[in-house]
Amino acid sequence: MGTADWDSSIQGDDVRRLLESYLDQGGNFLDTAHCYAVWLDGGKGDGRSERAVGRAVRQLKVRDRVIIASKGGHPTINDAYQRPPQTLERKIVERDLADSLERLQMDTIDLYYLHRDDGITPVAEVIEMLNEFVRQKRIRFFAASNWSTTKLQQANAYAATKRLQGFCCSQVCWALATPTWKIADGEPTVRYPLDVDRRWHAQHHLPIMAYSATARGYFATEGKAKEGYDTQENAGRLARAQQLAKQLGKTTNQIAIAWLMNQPFRVVPITGTVKADHLSDTMAAEGIRLTDQQVRWLEKGQ
Numbered sequence: 001m002g003t004a005d006w007d008s009s010i011q012g013d014d015v016r017r018l019l020e021s022y023l024d025q026g027g028n029f030l031d032t033a034h035c036y037a038v039w040l041d042g043g044k045g046d047g048r049s050e051r052a053v054g055r056a057v058r059q060l061k062v063r064d065r066v067i068i069a070s071k072g073g074h075p076t077i078n079d080a081y082q083r084p085p086q087t088l089e090r091k092i093v094e095r096d097l098a099d100s101l102e103r104l105q106m107d108t109i110d111l112y113y114l115h116r117d118d119g120i121t122p123v124a125e126v127i128e129m130l131n132e133f134v135r136q137k138r139i140r141f142f143a144a145s146n147w148s149t150t151k152l153q154q155a156n157a158y159a160a161t162k163r164l165q166g167f168c169c170s171q172v173c174w175a176l177a178t179p180t181w182k183i184a185d186g187e188p189t190v191r192y193p194l195d196v197d198r199r200w201h202a203q204h205h206l207p208i209m210a211y212s213a214t215a216r217g218y219f220a221t222e223g224k225a226k227e228g229y230d231t232q233e234n235a236g237r238l239a240r241a242q243q244l245a246k247q248l249g250k251t252t253n254q255i256a257i258a259w260l261m262n263q264p265f266r267v268v269p270i271t272g273t274v275k276a277d278h279l280s281d282t283m284a285a286e287g288i289r290l291t292d293q294q295v296r297w298l299e300k301g302q
């Protein structure tokens with residue numbers, strides 16, 4: 001469950017109720033970040049999501065039932081959230097991690113992501129730093145978000161040669177509909193896994209945590225919420241998802257989520273809804289089995 005909108009689109013007791021409903025439906029995984037929700041409070045809203053997560057988990061006394069994932073090392077976002085170019089330099093990440101633990105009021109973050117690759121810090125330094133945080137019990141596992149497959153491979157190869165912990169998964173933007181925005185040339189950030197990336201994940205058994213997994217409600221609204229997804233290719237995927245949904249007695253959104261969960265390697269969809277009924281719709285995708293042929297057809301139409 002994504003929490004970027006906690007303490008913004010949803011507040012107070014409603015946050016606790018949403019978490020309660022998520023747990024009741026078998027959910028156990030909360031995704032937050034140091035920079036959420038920096039877009040609020042005139043650009044100074046970072047920490048709101050982490051504080052809301054910490055508060056709701058304490059109120060419900062469920063720390064032992066949830067996996068807490070947070071992220072640090074994000075580059076500059078606005079005037080208030082300024083970073084030097086080397087965002088993965090130890091002093092930056094260490095500060096972010098300390099802030100996150102303090103905001104969450106927790107001793108340990110279960111899964112800690114580096115939010116973006118800075119394209120500067122050598123993978124050896126990154127892996128050594130994160131393993132030290134593990135030894136200090138400030139984090140349990142770590143992962144990369146928006147990193148290229150090439151860099152993931154280099155980092156995990158270094159970890160393997162040193163018998164250290166490596167990245168245990170990768171968080172990228174991924175849904176049955178492909179977003180229209182592009183990453184500028186030369187940016188170290190990547191977002192969307194191509195066929196070649198997916199083959200690597202399957203080969204190395206490295207899971208993907210897919211963010212914006214509902215394509216921002218594109219499938220749940222039968223294509224009405226199409227901002228950022230308005231292409232012929234996506235319209236075709238939507239039509240096929242609708243057809244299969246009718247055939248299997250599921251919702252279109254559930255088929256789109258099931259498409260992610262039926263990839264040839266482990267994929268964990270991260271949804272961003274703050275509405276209980278939308279959450280239930282997505283959660284009911286758990287257990288839908290699609291054949292390899294259906295998975296291919298939904299995406300490629302053949």
Ligand SMILES: NC(=O)c1ccc[n+]([C@@H]2O[C@H](COP(=O)([O-])OP(=O)(O)OC[C@H]3O[C@@H](n4cnc5c(N)ncnc54)[C@H](OP(=O)(O)O)[C@@H]3O)[C@@H](O)[C@H]2O)c1
Pocket residue numbers: 001002003004005031032115145146171172211212213214215216217218220221253270271272273274275277278279281282
């Ligand atoms: N690592 C990164 O760089 C990165 C970047 C972006 C996001 N994330 C993480 O991923 C999480 C999810 O991202 P996201 O918010 O883009 O996910 P998303 O679920 O694809 O999009 C959320 C939007 O879709 C709507 N929606 C979701 N499920 C729906 C349903 N069943 N019916 C109708 N509308 C639905 C939501 O509206 P309602 O609230 O009205 O349902 C909301 O406007 C974030 O909270 C964050 O934790 C990570």
